Amino acid sequence: MVASAQNKEAGSAAVSEGVVQGRPIKVVAILCNWCSYAGADGAGTARLSQPHDFRIVRVPCTGRVDPLLVFKAFEKGADGVLISGCHPGDCHYSEGNYYARRKFELLRRMVPHLGIEPERFHYTWVSASEAARWQEVVTTFVTGVAELGPREGRAL
Amino acid sequence: MKFLKESDLPAFLEHLSGEAAVVAPAKVDGMVRFLPWSPGTEVELEALLARQSAKEFIFPQWETFLKFRYLMVCDAKRPGTTEDAKMELRLSEEGEGGGEVVAVPAPAAHELLMVGAEQQAVSQVIFGLRPCDARGFVQMDRVFGGYGGFYFDPYYHARRSVATLLVVSCHEPRSTCFCRGVGGGPADAEGADVLFTRVPEGFVAQAFSDKGAAVLQYPGFEEVSEPQVAAAEQSKARAEEMVSVPFELESLREGLRANFESADWQELSRRCISCGTCTYVCPNCYCFNVTDEVVETQGERLRSWDNCFNPSYTLEASGHNPRDAKPSRFRNRFNHKFWYYPEKYDSLLCSGCGRCITYCPTRIDIREVLSVMGGNETRAAGQAAGGAGAADGQVAADAKVGGDAADGEESQHGR
Amino acid sequence: MGDEQKATHPAAAEEKSGASGRRTLTFDDVETLAAIARAGHRSGNPYLPEMASVVEVIQETPNIKSFRVRFTDDEVMQSFAFEPGQVGQLGMYGVGESTFAINSSPSNNDYLQFSVMQAGEVTTALHQLSMGDKVGVRAPMGRPFPVREWRDKNLLFIMGGIGSAALRATILYCLEHREDYGEVTILYGARTPVDLTFGYDIEEWQSREDISTIITVDAEFPGWEGRVGFVPTVLEELAPEPDNTIAALCGPPIMIKFCLQVLERLQFADEQVYTTLEKRMKCGIGICGRCNVGPKYVCVDGPVFTMAELRELPDEL
């Protein structure tokens, strides 16, 4: 994640008020309702500091998340997409995230192929009790995207 | 009649690009396509046909009809009159020009809806058209030009009236060309403002309209010499020879009318995959769709190409689809071109370029379909009207069917 | 209304240049029709809707609402003219447009009424309209019922379900010029009494002496004392006299199919029977190519057709 020095300095300075190079970065976080959404909620109630410029989409299960929704988000101007669900094995629907895991791994390998920097897409697992882990996951991800700055893709 | 040296062509186009956008065929990684021309790009006239006709430059694949925007205007600043609303629009930093305030909210309403029609037409010069491409525009002009007392399309008309069509007659027609079969020809001037014909070291140019005459004022043109005129005539005659007339035009409309329920449509459409390539590479197909595209509170109503092979083209909200089965959609394309359109607009909707044959993924052959439906050739199994040979066999026998293009009612109007 | 650029009409220009003759439609000549149709498009741009706002919403049945809309520009509202049977495109910016019969009376310059059954994307969005909301209207369109030609004839209106919306304007026109016509019979059927639209009209029509109104529902329904039976069966029992009578039909295809058979048995000639078709439409002005039945476009050559004309067209309804 080597960002040019100038970009890095601008990135970290600007992330506090969420405005980078004149346009606020847009990050979409797709969270599964049973674990990651609850974890993020927990982080919120525990007043753990986290960047505030990302939008959460709550889904019943990451197994339902169609990879095309991620590409559609990028096409409509998202600068970063994070997907987080239950740890494999804890899925409320028992096998949702096993299917999801394969789809997102394929997605993770195809996103760079379209000229989108790899750091702009990440999928992971955060359980309902791991508020601290959520804070760490979302902060690193959003800071990483902020450092890259708004995306000027022309293909997607 | 004037003469232009081959070497002067780039200068001629550069002169034209002074006040108009020039479009010309160019070869880009193996494919010849009509592309915006800029000085220094080489015009490709060797290959006969560009991959698609130049239709998209006058009837673009998508264009904006109108833009709209919902503005939530809070009471404090609620404009009392249209003037205030316009002022408020100009002040709001993201209010771009072009939008015109047409509605002032009724006292109770708090929503301001602004609508602005989009109509800008860049004048264009399209060089390197073939006669079949130019004829495509003539046939579309009738639809969009309100022929027969129907409606008039300002978007198409705005572009068409400022477009100049420079046609280059064909030197080596392809086996899939059948312009003479539909009342045209490899050197036909219908729709052309200037017709160029290739002769040794240059082109003989003849104007056919005021726009054409204006183009010929360019000083680079020289007086044409007798041998050059003769060479042009000879090249036209030679090209005329090479184009076959694969089906009978005279009885075609009646044949299509009589064969509406024929099982042949099922046979002929078996290998069709109902995609729509034939209609999008065709210089004449003009059917379109109108959709609203909105992001949050602003968007536009836009027109985009559509085609009767699209399964949801006639799908009604009730779920009923009058043309649900593939053969009925397949049939509609040929009926529209050789029966429905002629009945309403008194000309054919096909100029015989053959692109629909060349670029169809399974090579559906319009000549075969029309000779079967025209009732003058029983359907030989898997046999294409124009082709015979096996891979290791002989060249396609040029099936001469019905001799020269009969001067039936359609082709007279088509002239 | 957008740019005021007045586009001259090349068809008129072409007219002078002697292009082959204009194709005359079977009823009135094209001049009046084309002039009426274009009256609504002041800017010369037939794709640009006229802005209107909803003044009243009537819940006719659980899935049918009538919207009374008034053009925002009062001058347009006053000068607006249409013939009974013509249609209009009612649209919401951001969703799209759909074609509906204008079913308020042609003499009413206060509002236009469109009845919308919820079926697809646009109609579902229209059903969320409330007072004061803005809509786009492109009207009038299409070929109307030739009410002037029907003078001194008996009229038989046969309607099913939402088909009533297509004939209401014509019925209102004929009732306003009642003396011009012979006997007027209205046969209107629906699946259940709840599905009967225009309850406010039905009472008035049933109370009038000079017309006979028969309302039927498909099957017994608690609390319904009126007639029970499918429209075609009731039509058979009614056995109207064919001579000097015009039948105007609109309803679900199955009803039209059986009613036509009944009318045929009653010796109604094809020229006497009119219907108004419904197709998927986009431009509404005879250009985009999709609403054709054979060579005829339902949006400009129709939606009103006589059975004689429909028999000539290929069977792809």
Add this chain to the structure above:
Amino acid sequence: MSDRQAIIRELAREALAEGRIDCFVGWGPGYDGSQVIPVFAKDAAEVEELQWNPLCHHNLTMFLKRKMAEPADARIGVCVKGCDSRTLVALLQEGLVDRERLYIVGVPCDGVIDRRKIDREFAAEVVEVGVNGDTVVARTAAGAEKHFDRPALLLDQCAACRFPNPRVADDIAGDTVPEPEGEPVWPALEEFESLSPAEKDGLLAAVFSSCIRCFACIHACPVCYCWDQCVNRSRTPALVGQRVETPENLMFQLVHIFHVAGRCPSCGACDRACPVEIPLYLLHQKMNKELYDMLGFEAGVNVDDRPALQAFNLDDPFGQG
């Protein structure tokens, strides 16, 4: 080569004569001697039209998918090459084709000629392509001729083909050809994968700006079977709008590519059907390369496998983080 053609005709004639099938789908003569078309043979005369030669590039499985066969319950005989058979296996894996009404004639294949490589060498129209041994002769109507050596003319994917013999068949036309060993290779991707993100973005933007949304790639794809209900035409959800330009054109193709993930064997039918020659292999071959790296999975190889994304196992070697 012609003995395979003779066997195909023989098998088709028998199947039709014994009434086991209603029609036999194969390749037949096109409108000139330089190409073939899919042919639906229903009687002995039409069977004589059937051909087998290196020009037979169509994947005839596309005629077996939903709402394509006429009538829907017709019993169909079909010719399939190696790659075609993998798409048929993919359909069979999901039970989307009734195996009972199919009579599958497998055709061992040693490479299909890429017609575009010939056309690029000529300005005029090529009207005849003759193949004898390892040389290919292409001629225009005016008689201009060019000779090519056959391996150079093959489709790129044929050079890297791992399954030239049909994966499923009732009968095989002639003896099988040797199958290459070793890992799959993706030569066509190397150049693109070496580009920087910005260069990839620029190249894809240019390539997909010429897409005309004609749906030929989707309708020609045997495993893209929603085709008349395709989400690319729907407005609910509106994944793709009607602005026919790059971002939505690429989205349009991603809908196709990701819906066939794990079922598409990169047979190239979409590349060949595209009228504006968009290199779709950049997407579907890359997807198949990644699926192989991830799971060692190759689409449409065994009828009783599950497509990659419709199955899982607990210890998938990724997604731990």
